[in-house]
Amino acid sequence: MALLELRDVTKVYRMGDVDVRALDGVSVQIERGEFVAIMGASGSGKSTMMNILGCLDRPTTGEYLLDGQSVASKSRAELAGLRNRAIGFVFQSFNLLSRTSALENVELPLLYAGVSSGAEREKRATGALTRVGLGERVDHLPNQLSGGQQQRVAIARALVNKPPLLLADEPTGALDSKTSVEVMQLLSDLSHEGMTVVLVTHEPDMAAWARRVLVMKDGKLVSDAKQQPVKGAA
């Protein structure tokens, strides 16, 4: 059974009098352990699809099955639980809490998961930060870190609850090419450790890390191809 499955999903935004079909009949299955890149022009519906996959948003029509279960009937609280335990989400703009240390940012999902022991939270968050190479900077505030470091804190936060699925919407969009490569290496490593990774990017260099590439156009899936990842196997 696929970890993720979209069945004829549409998402329609109403803008005044006109309907914008951000997603227009998308069907796709993603298996456990896959490393998928989603490409497409700006406005083609990539983020809309990611938000639905990440349980941040719901389809207008069609069905989304996460691990075989339809998401449509779930309450807001249940969706929050899925976001907390089943999904790690990495945003282009990092979305870290400002004036809050790296450690506390990474502890956040643990807090909402009900890990009540402060020592336990700190241990696991420190572990996740060490995993992304920031073990020395746990006490830094976001504005004391570079863009690449902030994105790695965000990845640590996405990992800390050990979810099976990592969704990254243009994670390197705000980074220079050197730090982009570092972040991609990290995602690739996680994929090799068995995590399912779905990545949105419009840079072919970044998509080249993935083993499968989906291409979107005007809310539709226009191409779905397996490929040999060019890098990262190391």
Place this chain on the structure above:
Amino acid sequence: MGPLQIFRLALKALRRNLLRSFLTALGIIIGVAAVIAMVSIGEGAKQQVEASFASMGTNLLIVMPGSSMSGGARGGFGSQPTLTRDDLKAISTELTMVDAAAPDLRTGAQLQSEEQNWATSVHGTTPSFFRIRKWNAARGATLTDSDIDSGAKVVVLGATVAEKLFGANAEALGQLVRIKGVPFQVVGVLERKGQSANGQDNDDTALVPLSTFLSRLSPALGAFLPGPILVSAVSGEAVPRAQKQVTDLLRERHRIAVGADDDFNIRNLAEVASAQQQGADTLSSLLASIAAVSLLVGGIGIMNIMLVSVTERTREIGIRMAVGATPGQVLAQFLSEALTLSLLGGLIGVGAGVLIAQQLSAGFGWPLLIRTDVIFIATAFSGLVGVGFGLYPALKASRMDPITALRFE
């Protein structure tokens, strides 16, 4: 997330905007301080009224001589002596509902001991007076019937007068005191009684036998008593019937025609007491409602700031939701911020209110009664205000759509 973690989260958020948090809490602080200070002073006043009337006895009637005001330009009660010594005797012996009656004649006089002098009000009365007012001697004795019969030059001093004339520790008993130049021997010093309902010092007094008073200090016209008669009924319930009996007796003795006005007036102390008590009650509830309104204004301040805070932190809310905060957890977070603000404000307000009440009571000599139940209610009410006014902003936060919240600039 446990309550302790939610509370810590709230404290952290409030500390982040310390000045703003303090200013927001200030509304509650002032509200609670006002409640505590005003209610403490109001309750103090009430308690004082109650205590002083309790000490006077609720079965007391005061018969004032003089005509009523209803017949045009006549003098007030007490302006014309219409009560006689025989009236006094008749009231105290003939009426079934009357326990005792005593005159309460007064004159202001300078009292002199060997070293000191002191101006006070000197009462001319009979032994029944002490029974009616429940005034007892701390040392020595009160006046006796033989003092009255013989016109003895003896005096019973209130504690204040004894202290002023002879010092706090010296023995006043047996000493001589000159009143209007006449030497009196001190036979008793009264127990200390404190302030009366209208703030007079009950201990600033001296009492001499009625006969001596009339012959030596304040000569009267014939058999008339130049002052009121105190009457105690046999019980509190008997007061209205005693009043009726005294009225009927005096009208008959003074041969007042049916339909004509009394030439005396009777005051019922229980009525005066309950009127004063009602006044104190009204004052108390007025103060309490003013204070409650200021608490409410404090609550609106909290709501205002929480709404601003929710809007400002929209992105934070989006981030928290994205990593798994449920609507309930977001609600709890903002609600507990409002609750923490208002409860901390409430606690600071209690401290400030107690301090203010103490300052006011020390400064103006007002009585004070700080009730723990009032403190508890005020604190609980401030918490309630926090929850009540924090609920809408917190609901607003919890109902946000994660995507929209994350996009918020």
